[in-house]
Amino acid sequence: MDNKISAEEMKNEGETTVKESGIESHPYAFHVSGPRNVPSPNWKDLINSSWRKDANYKRTVMACFIQAVYLLELDRQENRTEQNALAPKWWIPFRYKLVETLKDERDGSIFGAILEWDRSAALADFVLIRPSGAPRAVLALRGTILKSQTMRRDIEDDLRFLAWESLKGSVRFSGVLKALKAIADKYGSNNVCIAGHSLGAGFALQVGKALAKEGIYVEAHLFNPPSVSLAMSFRNIGEKAGFAWKRIKSMLPSKSDSQISCEERGATSFPVGLKQWVPHLYINNSDYICCSYTYADGAQNDKAAANKENAKPTNCSQAAAKLFLSSKGNQKFLEAHGLEQWWSDNLELQMAISNSKLISQQLKSLYTMPAAQLTPVKR
Secondary structure, three states, X not given: OOOOOOHHHHHHHHHHHHHHHOOOOOOOOHHHHOOOOOOOOOHHHHOOOHHHHOHHHHHHHXXXXXXXXXXXXXXXXXXXXXXXXXXXXXXXHXXXXXXXXXXXXXXXXXXXXXXXXXXXXXXHOOOOOOOOOOOOEEEEEOOXXXXXXXXXXXXXXXXXXXXXXXXXXXXXXXXXXXXXHHHHHHHOHHHEEEEEEOHHHHHHHHHHHHHHOOOEOOEEEEEOOOOOOHHHHHHHHHHHHHHHHHHHHHOOOOOOOOOOOOHHHOOOOOOOOOOOOOOEEEEEOOOOOOHHHHOEOHHHHHHHHHOOOOOOOOOOOOOOEEEEXXXXXXXXXXXXXXXXXXXXXXXOEEEEEEOEHHHHHHHHHHHOOOHHHOOOOEO
């Protein structure tokens, strides 16, 4: 017997439960706003895993887990109990369980959660082993919630990124880094994912990068990551001035061996065979918070074109990311920045390995690190 349960069936069951309990349907309830026609894990996944074969399935589940973190905080603020909590419905259908919440020590707000594969729940559905591609554990991080109990600390970190393009000074950064490293050590980095939306995606990107520098490569799914900062704006101005000066210098007489290599700049690319960290970014062009990730690395392209005939081979690695673009056309900001779009049935995506200028800037240090700092890959 196929015990596959669709989201539509779960919706009907949820509506019945709501009516029986007399509780009004909440707009964030899974059966109201969650994904449709997404199967729960079943025995067929032992042969043909949705996690491995269907990239849309993994994206949907990761987005649902992040939504669960938003709702964990809203459940806390609105004093919901286990009986009427909204959050669990967003991980239970996928056979995961909550094992830990990450709380901001300054205000007690929940900003992250660790979800693990629920073997007991899976066995009840005759899923004897974890489907291929399903992570043992997922660390999910929410973005900003504009409610009084957590708004101050959320916006404080938003402004931190806006000013410095770095979240390392936040108490949340150290908490996320510690938690991610712990589950990577427990299950192995290949069995762990980190996922975040908006501000949470910013933390996920920077924490994932920090672990990659240690040779710990964790799969990352970043939804609407922040891309606008004052630091980036000032750097772009400086880069434009520097590029103009280099163009002038190139017109002047120079030695034949004047081309500067990665090693001459005091840096080196990763040695052959060392794994590259490639995060997954989900971007909507109508979202001004994240749309800068779509800008191509024009300076690199211009330089490559100018030196096409005389260029020498280089070992400098290029930072890369799997960039998924929503192709729905112009949208209002709240819709374009919303998390719900990423589990929508009518979502149309374009995917590419991006040579994004911003990704190159943010991940460049991973691939041009001094040789003494390179760390072998850890499994």
